[in-house]
Amino acid sequence: xxxxxxxxxxxxxxxxxxxxxxxxxxxxxxxxxxxxxxxxxxxxxxxxxxxxxxxxxxxxxxxxxxxxxxxxxxxxxxxxxxxxxxxxxxxxxxxxxxxxxxxxxxxxxxxxxxxxxxxxxxxxxxxxxxxxxxxxxxxxxxxxxxxxxxxxxxxxxxxxxxxxxxxxxxxxxxxxxxxxxxxxxxxxxxxxxxxxxxxxxxxxxxxxxxxxxxxxxxxxxxxxxxxxxxxxxxxxxxxxxxxxxxxxxxxxxxxxxxxxxxxxxxxxxxxxxxxxxxxxxxxxxxxxxxxxxxxxxxxxxxxxxxxxxxxxxxxxxxxxxxxxxxxxxxxxxxxxxxxxxxxxxxxxxxxxxxxxxxxxxxxxxxxxxxxxxxxxxxxxxxxxxxxxxxxxxxxxxxxxxxxxxxxxxxxxxxxxxxxxxxxxxxxxxxxxxxxxxxxxxxxxxxxxxxxxxxxxxxxxxxxxxxxxxxxxxxxxxxxxxxxxxxxxxxxxxxxxxxxxxxxxxxxxxxxxxxxxxxxxxxxxxxxxxxxxxxxxxxxxxxxxxxxxxxxxxxxxxxxxxxxxxxxxxxxxxxxxxxxxxxxxxxxxxxxxxxxxxxxxxxxxxxxxxxxxxxxxxxx
Amino acid sequence: xxxxxxxxxxxxxxxxxxxxxxxxxxxxxxxxxxxxxxxxxxxxxxxxxxxxxxxxxxxxxxxxxxxxxxxxxxxxxxxxxxxxxxxxxxxxxxxxxxxxxxxxxxxxxxxxxxxxxxxxxxxxxxxxxxxxxxxxxxxxxxxxxxxxxxxxxxxxxxxxxxxxxxxxxxxxxxxxxxxxxxxxxxxxxxxxxxxxxxxxxxxxxxxxxxxxxxxxxxxxxxxxxxxxxxxxxxxxxxxxxxxxxxxxxxxxxxxxxxxxxxxxxxxxxxxxxxxxxxxxxxxxxxxxxxxxxxxxxxxxxxxxxxxxxxxxxxxxxxxxxxxxxxxxxxxxxxxxxxxxxxxxxxxxxxxxxxxxxxxxxxxxxxxxxxxxxxxx
Numbered sequence: 001x002x003x004x005x006x007x008x009x010x011x012x013x014x015x016x017x018x019x020x021x022x023x024x025x026x027x028x029x030x031x032x033x034x035x036x037x038x039x040x041x042x043x044x045x046x047x048x049x050x051x052x053x054x055x056x057x058x059x060x061x062x063x064x065x066x067x068x069x070x071x072x073x074x075x076x077x078x079x080x081x082x083x084x085x086x087x088x089x090x091x092x093x094x095x096x097x098x099x100x101x102x103x104x105x106x107x108x109x110x111x112x113x114x115x116x117x118x119x120x121x122x123x124x125x126x127x128x129x130x131x132x133x134x135x136x137x138x139x140x141x142x143x144x145x146x147x148x149x150x151x152x153x154x155x156x157x158x159x160x161x162x163x164x165x166x167x168x169x170x171x172x173x174x175x176x177x178x179x180x181x182x183x184x185x186x187x188x189x190x191x192x193x194x195x196x197x198x199x200x201x202x203x204x205x206x207x208x209x210x211x212x213x214x215x216x217x218x219x220x221x222x223x224x225x226x227x228x229x230x231x232x233x234x235x236x237x238x239x240x241x242x243x244x245x246x247x248x249x250x251x252x253x254x255x256x257x258x259x260x261x262x263x264x265x266x267x268x269x270x271x272x273x274x275x276x277x278x279x280x281x282x283x284x285x286x287x288x289x290x291x292x293x294x295x296x297x298x299x300x301x302x303x304x305x306x307x308x309x310x311x312x313x314x315x316x317x318x319x320x321x322x323x324x325x326x327x328x329x330x331x332x333x334x335x336x337x338x339x340x341x342x343x344x345x346x347x348x349x350x351x352x353x354x355x356x357x358x359x360x361x362x363x364x365x366x367x368x369x370x371x372x373x374x375x376x377x378x379x380x381x382x383x384x385x386x387x388x389x390x391x392x393x394x395x396x397x398x399x400x401x402x403x404x405x406x407x408x409x410x411x412x413x414x415x416x417x418x419x420x421x422x423x424x425x426x427x428x429x430x431x432x433x434x435x436x437x438x439x440x441x442x443x444x445x446x447x448x449x450x451x452x453x454x455x456x457x458x459x460x461x462x463x464x465x466x467x468x469x470x471x472x473x474x475x476x477x478x479x480x481x482x483x484x485x486x487x488x489x490x491x492x493x494x495x496x497x498x499x500x501x502x503x504x505x506x507x508x509x510x511x512x513x514x515x516x517x518x519x520x521x522x523x524x525x526x527x528x529x530x531x532x533x534x535x536x537x538x539x540x541x542x543x544x545x546x547x548x549x550x551x552x553x554x555x556x557x558x559x560x561x562x563x564x565x566x567x568x569x570x571x572x573x574x575x576x577x578x579x580x581x582x583x584x585x586x587x588x589x590x591x592x593x594x595x596x597x598x599x600x601x602x603x604x605x606x607x608x609x610x611x612x613x614x615x616x617x618x619x
Numbered sequence: 620x621x622x623x624x625x626x627x628x629x630x631x632x633x634x635x636x637x638x639x640x641x642x643x644x645x646x647x648x649x650x651x652x653x654x655x656x657x658x659x660x661x662x663x664x665x666x667x668x669x670x671x672x673x674x675x676x677x678x679x680x681x682x683x684x685x686x687x688x689x690x691x692x693x694x695x696x697x698x699x700x701x702x703x704x705x706x707x708x709x710x711x712x713x714x715x716x717x718x719x720x721x722x723x724x725x726x727x728x729x730x731x732x733x734x735x736x737x738x739x740x741x742x743x744x745x746x747x748x749x750x751x752x753x754x755x756x757x758x759x760x761x762x763x764x765x766x767x768x769x770x771x772x773x774x775x776x777x778x779x780x781x782x783x784x785x786x787x788x789x790x791x792x793x794x795x796x797x798x799x800x801x802x803x804x805x806x807x808x809x810x811x812x813x814x815x816x817x818x819x820x821x822x823x824x825x826x827x828x829x830x831x832x833x834x835x836x837x838x839x840x841x842x843x844x845x846x847x848x849x850x851x852x853x854x855x856x857x858x859x860x861x862x863x864x865x866x867x868x869x870x871x872x873x874x875x876x877x878x879x880x881x882x883x884x885x886x887x888x889x890x891x892x893x894x895x896x897x898x899x900x901x902x903x904x905x906x907x908x909x910x911x912x913x914x915x916x917x918x919x920x921x922x923x924x925x926x927x928x929x930x931x932x933x934x935x936x937x938x939x940x941x942x943x944x945x946x947x948x949x950x951x952x953x954x955x956x957x958x959x960x961x962x963x964x965x966x967x968x969x970x971x972x973x974x975x976x977x978x979x980x981x982x983x984x985x986x987x988x989x990x991x992x993x994x995x
Contacts, residue, residue, distance in 0.1 A: 011762045014807040015932050019920050022805070022936070026916060026943050030909050033947065036954050040864040041902040048864025055861065056877045225882040 057233065058223050061195030064214030065160065067241030069174055069204060071250040072276070072480055077174050078205065080160040084136040086144065087129035090121055092153030099154065100132065106147055107133055107140040127228050129155060134293070162198060162292050168285035169254050172313040173246070173416070173478060175203020176288035192216050201291065204244060204478060207415050211482055214241035243483035245490070247276025255609045256281045259602040265569075265589040266314040268461035268476075269606050272581045275465070275474025275496045277414070279606060280458070282314040316419040319454040320588050323543035324382045324526075324595070325573045326403075326449035328467060328512050330390060331375050333402040335508040339394045341375075341386065349373045349385040353444065355392070360441050362388055365544070379515040382526045382542060384448050391447025396438055399446060400426040405501045406463040407473070414458060414476045415493070422459050425452035450546060461586035464573040466501055467516075468539070468581035470509040473498040513539045517578045520600075527572065527596045530604040536611055536618050537578035540603065542595030543571030567591040572599035576607045577618065583610050644693040644989035646922065652915040653966065653981060657682050659896075659908065660967035666874045667888045667895040667969075674888065674969065681971040685978035692982025696990045700983065701755050701930045707744070708752040708775070714741035715782040742791045743976045745779045746941065747983070749795050753802040754933035762929065763807035772803055787832050790948070790961040797944045802937040806929070838959045855891065858884050859953050863897035863905075870901030888969040890961060893953040912946045912965075915939075919981075922988045931987045938980040945977075 040048065069078035086107060093099045100114060109132060117132045124130055136144070136156070144156065162177045164170070177198040180188070184199050193199070194216055200206035217238030222230045256267040256279045269279040286303055295303075303311055312318070334341065341347060351369035353362040364370070364384035370377065378386035391399060404410070409424025423429075425446060427438035445451040455463075462476050474496050481490040503509065516539035519525040526542040546568055570592030575584040585603040592598030613619045640647055661675060661682075668674035718741055753772050760768045776799030784792035804813070828836070862878035871877065876898035878884045887895050897905050919939025926932040945965040951957035963970055965977050 006761050011807070011929060012932075014762060015805055015929075015936070016924055018805045018807060019924055019936055022801075022940060023917060023920050026940070027913065029943075029947055030913055033909065033950050033954070033956070034906060036956055037863065037897070037902050037905055040860060040954060041867055041897065041905075044864050045867045048861050049867070051861045052865035052878055055858075055883050056881050222877075223881065230881065 055225075056222050058221055058227075058229075060219045060221055061191075062217040062219055062235070062238050063195035063197070064216060064238035065240040066162065066177075066198075067212040067214065067243045067483075067485065069212075069244045069246065071170075071246050071248050071253075072278075073249060073251075074245075075166075075250050077166050077170055077246065077250065078162060078164050081163040082158045083134070083161040084141050085131050085157040085159065086133040086136060087155050087157050088117070088132050089127060089129045089153045089155070091126040096121070099151065103132065103151065103154065106143045107136060109133055125226055125228070127226070129157070131157070135161075164288045166250055167287050167289060169257060170248065170250060171203075171285045171288045172282045172315065173203055173248060173253075173280055174288065175205040175207075176201055176291040177205050178291050179294060194218075198292070202418075203416060204246065207417055208242075208244055208479070208482075212241040212244065214485070215239040240485040242485060244479055245481040245483060246478050247271065247274070247278065247480045248280065248478060249278050249610070252606060252609050253279040253281060255279075256602065256606045257283060257285070259605040260589065263589050263592055263598070264308060264314070265587070265592065265599075266318055266457040267585065267587050267602060267606060268315050268457045269583055269585045269610065270461050270465045270476055272465045272468045272474075272575060272584050275462075275476050276480060277458075277476050277478050278583060278610065280315045280478070282312070282318070284308050284310045286310040313416070313418065314588070314590075315457045316414060316416055318456060318588065318590075319420060319422055320457070320569050320571070320590075321451070321453055321545040322449035322455045322460060323545035323569070323571050324384075324449060325460060325541050325543035325571045325586075326447075326453070327379055327382065327387055328516055328541050328573075329403055329406055329408075329463065330387055330399070330447060331379055331512050331515065332467070332503070332508060333394060333399060334375060334390050335505075335511070336402060336503050337394055337398050338504075339390060339398075341390045341393055346372050346374050347378075347383075347386045347389050349383050351385070353385050353388040355441060355444060358441070360444075362444055364388075376515045376518065377524075379512070379541065380518040380522050380525050382519075387447040388444045391443050392440060394447075396425070396427060396443045396446060399443070400424055406466055407459055408453070408455060408463065412458055412462050412476050415478050419458070420456055422456050423452055423454040449543060457586050457588045460571070460573055460588075461584055464575055464586055465581075465584035467509065467512065468575035468584045470506065471501040471503060473500050513578055516541055516574075520574075527574075527600040529596055530600045534604075535616070536576050536607075538574050538576045538604075538607065539578040539581075540572060540574035540600065542600060543573070544593070544595050545569040545571060547591065564591050567593055570595045570598035572596070572603050574600075574603045574607065576611060583607055641989070643690055644985055645690065646918075646985045646988045649915065649918050649922070649981065649985060649988075652911065652918060653686075653978075656911055656915065656966040659911070662873070663892055663896050663899075663967060664888060664969055666876065666899060667879055667892050669880070670874065678969055681974055684971070685974045688975050689978040689982035689985070692979050693985040693989065695986055697926075697928075697931045697934075697983075697987050700751065700934075700986070701758065704748070704751040704755040708748045711741055711744040711748040712779055712782070714744065715779055717741070719782060719785065740788075740791075740972055742779075742783045742786065742788055742795070743972055745783065745795045746791070746798060746976050747938075747980055749776055749779055750798040750802045750934055750937040750941070753799050754806075754930045754937065757802070757806045757933060758928065758930040763809055764803070766812065769803065769808065769812055772799070776800065776803075787835065788961070789835055793948060793960060794941060794944055794962065798937050798941045801940040802933045805923075805933050805936040855885050855959060856955050859891050859894040860955050862891075862894040863954060866898040866901045866904075868901050868903060870897070870899045870904055873899050875899060890949065890959075890963055890968060891953055892968050893950055893964050896967075897953075909946070909950075912942065916943050919984050922984050925991070926987050927991055935984050935987045938984055941980065942977070 066080060068076060071077055088096065088099060090096055100109065103109060113133055117130055120130045141156065164174060164176065178201045179197060180193065180199045188199065192215060196213065200209040200212065205212065215238060217236045219232050220234040221232050224230060252269065256269065260267060260281060260283045264283055267279060267281040268277065271278050290299060349364060349370040351364050351367050355362065369385065370381055370383045373383045373386045377383065404424055409422055411419045411421045430436060430438050442451050446453055458476060466473055475498055477493060477496055479493050481492050483490055517537055519540045519542065520527045520531050520538045522528065527540050547566060570589040572587045572595045573585065575581040585606050587599040587602045589598040611618055661678060664678055665675050752775050756772055756775060757764055764772065776796060780792050780796045783795060858878060862876065862884050865878065876895055878898050879887045879895045884891055884894055896908060916939050919942065920936060923932050923935035923939060926935050942965055945962055948957060948960055948962040949964045952959050963973055966974060
């Protein structure tokens with residue numbers, strides 16, 4: 001074994017050189033580290049600052065308060081009520097199960113509540129409050145308040161829920177809100193609805209959703225990595241939605257609804273001076289409050305599948321033959337077109353009408369006839385034979401053209417969604433629809449509002465208001481004013497005027513109005529039954545619309561033995577006071593039988609309520 | 620060089636306090652650096668730990684204990700250390716084997732040995748025992764070491780490193796291996812051996828990769844592409860880079876780091892405390908910290924140069940460089956330069972075990988410096 005001598009000096013020199021080398025390397029590597037820090041902290045400082053801010057700052061939407069809906073007299077129709085919710089913060093509760101058990105001694109908690117709570121608890125952070133019960137009753141609220149100290153980590157949360165104090169009374173007009181669903185998401189503005197849970201689904205709530213909703217506000221908050229809010233950095237208050245004042249008088253609405261009672265039908269009353277809808281009833285109705293927080297499937301199925309169709313707004317969607325209520329318009333058409341009926345405008349009514357050059361025979365409702373009949377008598381006593389003659393003499397095209405000026409066959413443009421246009425037939429329409437020519441026999445029955453022609457109750461009321469206002473046309477509407485939530489300024493909806501109906505001689509209006517007055521006022525009038533104690537003059541017209549053909553003619557009062565669903569619809573149109581009209585009404589009672597019996601009294605009640613004050617004098 | 624206090628007693632520190640330090644075998648410049656680091660550590664920890672006095676108190680007590688250990692070690696003359704080194708090394712290896720056999724599993728790794736009274740990690744001992752063993756082995760050999768001796772020294776390093784890496788504890792394995800390798804390097808390991816070693820390491824890399832645990836592989840993979848797994852393993856690195864980067868030049872101010880205080884930064888009191896410092900004190904703060912570390916390392920290397928025999932020299936140099944490895948591996952990990960390896964920021968990260976070992980190492984440095992015979 002060779003022994004090498006340790007050379008201490010050389011070893012020391014070697015060590016020193018290695019040490020110095022290492023120190024230089026250490027310093028260089030630290031330098032590299034500093035280079036890396038410069039890269040992160042100087043060169044990319046802005047990038048990382050952005051990421052850091054993005055980490056900690058969240059923007060939380062603050063939903064606006066939905067606007068309120070009032071009737072014309074300031075009665076609340078839709079409001080936001082605080083509803084109370086019981087929340088548990090799992091983090092602050094020592095034993096969640098035990099707490100729920102103890103809570104259920106105070107408030108009602110069923111198994112579904114617990115299941116829903118447990119499901120949500122799995123998906124949320126432990127510091128997030130999770131609802132265990134919605135809509136506490138005031139008694140439960142009070143009981144919990146007393147025992148509150150025994151439940152740390154359990155808290156009551158108040159939020160606003162839409163409530164309709166009038167319930168079913170205005171359900172079809174006001175509509176309802178419901179939870180936003182996928183369809184809503186597609187058409188709503190995401191950012192403005194960021195914090196919103198409910199959206200208008202039907203009625204005014206739907207039509208004026210944008211105005212009622214308002215503008216979302218926000219809170220800029222600082223959060224921890226878990227999402228816990230540490231503090232609020234900035235906030236912008238939401239702008240509440242606009243309040244909406246309707247033209248509807250909820251008392252009048254109720255009168256009309258009660259007058260219809262259990263019968264199915266519709267009543268529309270229009271303020272002839274403004275075109276504002278005073279009442280618009282569709283029976284049966286439903287309670288909109290059931291829809292707000294999610295209707296249970298059973299109730300919903302019952303509502304949608306009921307043959308009575310309570311969700312269906314008959315006033316704007318129901319389509320009925322106008323029956324004899326078309327006769328005043330036909331009378332105006334005769335005068336305007338200068339059509340000559342029979343001999344010097346008189347027809348000898350024997351209860352039947354033979355269409356010339358054919359074998360067709362058309363019956364009137366009065367089997368033995370009205371005898372010699374002019375336009376006045378024809379309207380007053382609703383003589384079908386006269387109007388058969390008139391219709392054939394005038395022809396379908398002229399009839400169509402004149403009637404269309406009253407809005408028949410077209411949507412009125414009322415501020416509700418889902419309105420139907422009805423149907424005003426013409427040869428052109430029939431060719432297009434069925435590819436067949438128009439037959440004169442169809443003209444005959446169109447003259448008494450049967451056949452193809454269909455109206456909605458709203459159309460009928462609007463057309464009646466045109467007669468009342470002597471040709472002035474106003475678009476029927478439900479909103480009187482929008483109210484700015486900030487300065488309370490009122491803003492009426494824009495122009496409701498439509499091109500008026502002009503006649504060759506303005507006196508025709510007066511003449512037809514007189515004839516319509518006799519419907520009620522004359523002892524022979526078909527609606528004389530409602531004239532008792534009447535304090536103002538009513539211009540009206542009864543109508544009976546056939547649901548099925550019983551062999552021609554509309555035979556009022558002969559079908560008491562028919563099953564309900566085959567009975568005729570009863571109609572009545574009217575306006576009052578006849579000289580200076582303020583209200584126009586149309587009533588349709590499905591399967592009500594005769595218009596004078598089923599429909600006219602409803603209109604009388606509505607007009608009385610509107611025109612007669614507490615002192616029993618005309619307002 | 621940096622320090623010109625051959626006789627620190629009367630010049631550097633005045634009066635009775637200076638004499639007290641001398642009698643305690645303490646080196647004032649090194650002590651000052653260490654105390655400064657501990658002070659910075661406590662300040663950052665207060666912020667990173669959510670301003671909790673409890674954490675501060677516990678860490679303060681650990682520091683007192685660690686300084687106690689340092690003072691005790693400083694009293695032991697280097698000669699005594701050298702004589703006891705083989706026993707310490709052998710004991711450490713036996714304990715490592717015992718841990719592998721019957722140790723407690725903590726946080727997915729088998730590192731702890733329960734001695735009934737205290738649980739401790741035998742791998743910590745090896746951070747000191749390996750450089751001591753290599754230094755004392757080379758002390759008796761002519762330098763630069765010949766291949767045969769290099770092979771022996773390599774074996775002395777490799778046995779405990781493999782045992783530690785298998786626990787698995789990659790961070791400690793790296794530290795122990797580097798302590799041993801630094802000893803060899805400072806001893807004058809020939810460059811051709813160094814290149815040979817580097818080449819064989821490169822060749823061995825695939826084998827090592829094959830033997831890594833899944834979570835270790837994951838860390839390495841995540842290092843190369845942290846954005847690939849932003850919510851999982853990459854989250855640490857991404858958030859730590861955001862913290863440091865958003866700190867900018869001067870930082871957000873003490874206690875104002877949003878990444879740390881809003882808990883976006885994971886492990887903010889322990890392995891990632893460097894990022895908290897970077898967020899709150901910016902580039903300036905981090906540079907000052909690095910300068911402070913460089914000062915302590917430099918003082919340690921100066922002590923090594925002035926040491927009087929091979930064992931003392933190699934040991935002092937290696938222990939000083941261990942501090943560098945700690946800092947560099949930790950800072951490299953936190954800034955995204957290196958894979959995530961569980962190495963704390965020395966004297967600043969919350970936690971006791973590694974601090975005690977580290978301070979014991981500084982105790983050795985002080986002993987080397989203060990037990991010199993004035994006449995050589």
